[in-house]
Amino acid sequence: MLVVKEVSKQYGDFTALRDIQLEFETGLYGLLAPNGAGKTTLIKMLATLLYPTKGEVLYNGNNIIDMDSCYRELLGYLPQHFGYYKNYSPKQYLLYLSALKGISKKEALPKIIELLDKVALGDVMNKKMKKFSGGMVQRVGIAQALLNDPKILILDEPTAGLDPKERARFRNLLTDLARSRLVIVSTHIVSDIESIANEIIMIKNQQILYKDSVETICGTLDGAVFETSMEFEQLESFRQNYVLLSEKQEYGKMIVRFIHKETPLVDWLPVQPQLEDVFLYEYRDETNGTGQ
Amino acid sequence: MYECRKVIQSPIFLGLFLLFSVYNIYLIVSSSDHKEELKIVNELIDTYGRDISDTSLAQLDQDIQKEMTQLKRSAGLEFQSVHELLENMSLEEQEAYSQEQWNQIQQLAVKEMYFNTARSIDESYAEIDIQATGEGEVRMYGLSGSAAFYLLQEYEKLDKRFEELVKNGEQKQWFFAGKAYFMHSFLFQTVFRHIIIESLLLIVLATALITAYEFEQKTQLLIFSTKRGRKLMKDKFSASIAIALFTMIFLLGITLGTFFIVFDYSHVWSTSISSAFNWEYNFPYIAWWDISVGTFLWLAAGIVLAGGLLISCLTFALATVVKNSYIAFAGISLFFVAVLLLPSFMSKSSILFFITGYNLSQLLLGISNSFMGGGLTGSRNYEWLTVSCWTLIAAGICFVAYRRFTKTDIG
Numbered sequence: 058m059l060v061v062k063e064v065s066k067q068y069g070d071f072t073a074l075r076d077i078q079l080e081f082e083t084g085l086y087g088l089l090a091p092n093g094a095g096k097t098t099l100i101k102m103l104a105t106l107l108y109p110t111k112g113e114v115l116y117n118g119n120n121i122i123d124m125d126s127c128y129r130e131l132l133g134y135l136p137q138h139f140g141y142y143k144n145y146s147p148k149q150y151l152l153y154l155s156a157l158k159g160i161s162k163k164e165a166l167p168k169i170i171e172l173l174d175k176v177a178l179g180d181v182m183n184k185k186m187k188k189f190s191g192g193m194v195q196r197v198g199i200a201q202a203l204l205n206d207p208k209i210l211i212l213d214e215p216t217a218g219l220d221p222k223e224r225a226r227f228r229n230l231l232t233d234l235a236r237s238r239l240v241i242v243s244t245h246i247v248s249d250i251e252s253i254a255n256e257i258i259m260i261k262n263q264q265i266l267y268k269d270s271v272e273t274i275c276g277t278l279d280g281a282v283f284e285t286s287m288e289f290e291q292l293e294s295f296r297q298n299y300v301l302l303s304e305k306q307e308y309g310k311m312i313v314r315f316i317h318k319e320t321p322l323v324d325w326l327p328v329q330p331q332l333e334d335v336f337l338y339e340y341r342d343e344t345n346g347t348g349q
Numbered sequence: 350m351y352e353c354r355k356v357i358q359s360p361i362f363l364g365l366f367l368l369f370s371v372y373n374i375y376l377i378v379s380s381s382d383h384k385e386e387l388k389i390v391n392e393l394i395d396t397y398g399r400d401i402s403d404t405s406l407a408q409l410d411q412d413i414q415k416e417m418t419q420l421k422r423s424a425g426l427e428f429q430s431v432h433e434l435l436e437n438m439s440l441e442e443q444e445a446y447s448q449e450q451w452n453q454i455q456q457l458a459v460k461e462m463y464f465n466t467a468r469s470i471d472e473s474y475a476e477i478d479i480q481a482t483g484e485g486e487v488r489m490y491g492l493s494g495s496a497a498f499y500l501l502q503e504y505e506k507l508d509k510r511f512e513e514l515v516k517n518g519e520q521k522q523w524f525f526a527g528k529a530y531f532m533h534s535f536l537f538q539t540v541f542r543h544i545i546i547e548s549l550l551l552i553v554l555a556t557a558l559i560t561a562y563e564f565e566q567k568t569q570l571l572i573f574s575t576k577r578g579r580k581l582m583k584d585k586f587s588a589s590i591a592i593a594l595f596t597m598i599f600l601l602g603i604t605l606g607t608f609f610i611v612f613d614y615s616h617v618w619s620t621s622i623s624s625a626f627n628w629e630y631n632f633p634y635i636a637w638w639d640i641s642v643g644t645f646l647w648l649a650a651g652i653v654l655a656g657g658l659l660i661s662c663l664t665f666a667l668a669t670v671v672k673n674s675y676i677a678f679a680g681i682s683l684f685f686v687a688v689l690l691l692p693s694f695m696s697k698s699s700i701l702f703f704i705t706g707y708n709l710s711q712l713l714l715g716i717s718n719s720f721m722g723g724g725l726t727g728s729r730n731y732e733w734l735t736v737s738c739w740t741l742i743a744a745g746i747c748f749v750a751y752r753r754f755t756k757t758d759i760g
Contacts, residue, residue: 104574106759130576140567144358153351157575201571 058082058239059103059209064112066098073098075263077112085235087250088243089332090260091340096243097137099260100213103241104134116209130159133207135198137214137243143187147178147197150186151204158205165204172200175230177223191218199227203234210240216249228253247333257332261339271332278330278338281318285325286310302337352588355562356555365554366596369547373604376543380535381611387525387532389459390626391616394523399620401467401521409464416457423450431458463626466526470625474515474633479508482632482723490725494698506729507722511635519639520625524617527629533622534629536608537649537717544604545713548597548657549685555596556589556661557677560668569759579755586665586747593661597654605650618643622720635722637729648732649716655736656713660685662743666750685710692725703728707735 061079065072074095090096101107102114105121105128114121121128141150148169155165173182176196186194195218202210212231216224232253234240242250250257257274259266267274282302287295292304292311300316314328316338321327356362396412397405421427428434435458446454483504487497514520525532560582563569573579622645623636640648660681668677689710695702706726712735718724719732728734 101570101758101760104570105578106570106574108756108758126576126578126580129574129578132574134571134574136570136574138567139571140563140569142566142568154571154575156351157572157577157581159576198571205576 058117060115061099061103062112062115064099064102064109064114066095066102066107067110072263074260077265079258079265079268081239081241083235083237083239084255085231085240085242085250085253087254087257088241088260089245089247089250089257089336091245094260094340095263096245096260097213100134100211100241100243103209103211104132104136105129126159130205131208133202133205133210135202135212135215137217139198141186141194141197144185146183146185147173147200148182150197151201154201155204160205168204169200172203173197175203176200177226192220192223195219196223199230208238210234210238211243212241213243214245215242216244216246224249247331247336251332259336259339266339267335274335275330275332278316278334280327281316282314282328282330282334283317283321283325284312284314284328285322286312300338300341302334352559352562352585353592356558356588356592359555359558362551362555362558365547365551366600369543369551369600370603373540373543373547373600374607377540377604377607377611380539383530384612386455386459387530388613389456389463390523390525391613393460393463394616394620397523399522399616400518401470401523406464406467409460409467413457413460413464416453416460420450420453420457431461462526462529463523466626467521467523470521473625473628474520477511477633479504479511483507486724490697492697492702495700496696496698496702499700499703500725503722503728507635507727510637510722510729514623514635514639517639519621519623520633522620522624522626524620524624524626524642527627531629532612533627533634534717537645537719540604540608541649541653541716542714544597544600545653545656545716548593548600548653549660549713551596551600552593552657552661553664553678553681554674555592556664557668557674557681559585559589559592560665561672561674561677564672565674573759579759582669582751582754586662586751589661589665590658593657594654597657601650601653605646614642632723634718636720637722638720640720645720649719652712652716652719652732652736655740656709659709659736659739659743662747666743666746669750669754689714707731707738709735709739712736 059081061077061081064074064077066074077099088096088099098107102109103121105125108122116124116128116131119128142153145153151169151172152162152165155162155169160168170179170182173179176199178193178196178200181189181193186197189197195215199212199215202212216227219227228249231240231242235253235255242254244250251271254271256268256270258268259274267277286307287310289306289311292313295301295313295315302314302316304311304313306312314334316334317325393409397409417428417431420431426434428437431454434454480501483501486492486504487500492500527533562585563572563581572581575581577584619641621636622640622642623634625633627634636645663684664677664681667680668674671677671680688705688708691705691708692702692711695705703725711726712719712732715724715726718727721727722729
């Protein structure tokens with residue numbers, strides 16, 4: 058369906074992505090990497106906002122740049138940071154975006170009402186967006202991405218600003234949508250996609266690290282994740298010797314989760330690796346940045 | 350329409366438009382103290398016809414004499430001309446007249462002034478030496494070499510046109526006395542210059558706002574990833590042109606509407622713009638063609654529209670590249686001033702001194718002298734060549750800016 062073929066992206070001397078090779082079919086793909094790893098660069102190339110320095114992106118064998126509006130007609134895209142017209146209501150804003158997506162007003166109006174209801178904004182569809190919270194604006198963004206019933210839905214950090222209840226609802230919505238289309242969700246929040254993604258794509262050092270199911274990726278740490286408890290005073294020396302994944306205090310003791318790939322000690326409790334464990338392990342040396 | 354709405358809903362744009370309209374109305378109304386006197390020309394045209402002939406002048410003279418006799422009788426005074434009467438009149442004597450008598454004296458004085466001017470047209474025009482004026486200009490601007498040669502050639506052509514004008518009798522048509530009321534300068538210099546500067550401010554503001562809107566509202570990622578994509582810039586271009594056109598039409602409409610309500614031009618539309626009465630300063634207005642006041646007004650409005658649209662195109666191109674309305678506004682303002690001053694940086698012996706004068710700033714700010722001979726921008730082809738050249742330049746720049754935008758990353 059959608060193929061990223063040996064794509065590289067450079068900004069001057071800086072290489073954001075190198076020789077990316079990916080294939081997407083119908084289903085939900087989670088693009089997981091820390092901030093600054095190149096997720097947004099990849100997504101913007103899929104949305105034709107950025108042009109690859111090398112390589113090409115193909116949709117059913119055709120270059121998406123050459124397809125131009127024929128490709129974007131199939132696309133629903135929610136950027137990580139998107140502005141809005143403060144004096145517009147969600148209805149007015151979506152009507153404008155519908156026009157740009159080539160949808161007639163007559164066709165767009167019922168769709169807008171349906172989508173705003175779906176993202177729980179039906180009762181404020183005529184209110185000016187300048188009074189909206191971050192979560193409400195994000196929900197308008199989600200609604201606009203679905204306006205043209207896209208074949209390819211690309212969402213960049215879609216859960217930013219959403220509360221836990223909204224996140225849960227959003228996950229259900231995504232699962233539903235991914236049954237009949239390609240959905241790519243970029244995030245650095247593992248829990249957003251862990252339970253719903255058919256495949257996870259991880260980017261490291263400007264290249265694809267993994268593109269596999271959650272189970273297979275977690276399997277790379279099989280038998281290497283443990284939990285143990287210790288006194289607080291022992292924690293510092295433990296940190297020096299092992300890759301810690303999490304620490305929590307319980308009944309006056311520290312419970313730590315960590316990676317160890319050699320023979321374990323007897324009092325360590327082996328645990329099932331989670332996607333977050335892989336994420337923390339793989340990106341343990343990376344510092345969080347803000348740029349993409 | 351969606352793109353136009355972005356400007357129409359802008360309080361700054363609407364506020365400025367309103368402010369400029371009100372100011373223009375104030376400017377016209379506050380300068381209208383002589384509007385009643387202007388009506389005398391309409392009376393003259395009604396009574397004696399538009400063209401000034403020996404017969405019509407003799408008739409006018411006869412009528413003035415009749416009115417003067419009546420005045421002498423009612424005032425019990427003896428004088429040769431109304432001018433002489435007014436010059437020797439003390440304030441006390443003036444107060445002795447009734448308002449009606451005073452109005453009659455004033456009207457007669459104006460008629461006498463028109464008569465005297467009309468009578469001296471042949472004499473005044475016989476004294477005009479176009480070639481000598483050209484040589485004077487060369488000396489005044491310190492021109493030499495090909496620049497001096499070019500200007501003298503232009504004056505040579507103007508001399509021929511002047512002879513033709515005199516032969517046609519274009520100068521012998523009634524119009525508001527230039528040296529007394531300066532109506533041509535007031536309309537085409539003061540009023541039009543206000544309209545031009547205000548229109549340009551609004552146009553540059555509106556075009557820059559529309560073009561850079563998505564980048565300033567940070568909606569560019571959403572908007573340019575829709576089906577319309579980067580082609581939206583074509584819509585923005587059309588919207589900018591439409592807004593520019595409507596802004597100028599409305600501003601011209603409101604301002605000129607007020608002007609012609611206040612000043613009655615109803616009888617002078619067909620008068621030649623080269624009328625001897627339209628002689629305000631040292632040199633009369635000598636149009637390259639036999640055009641009437643009405644036609645000149647349409648042509649001037651056409652230049653304003655063309656210039657405004659071209660400035661809108663240039664603003665669009667700059668805003669497409671810089672993606673910021675403030676920088677685009679400042680850039681175009683700088684450009685406008687720079688090209689205005691450009692000829693002064695050229696060698697006065699080079700033809701470049703004249704070529705660089707073929708620019709939009711000089712064309713628009715010198716609108717009162719459009720289609721007229723004489724001066725540095727008085728070439729017969731100046732207006733259409735300037736508009737044509739800048740249309741090509743603007744079209745080229747817009748095309749390059751758009752092509753560049755379609756190939757640029759949107760971050």
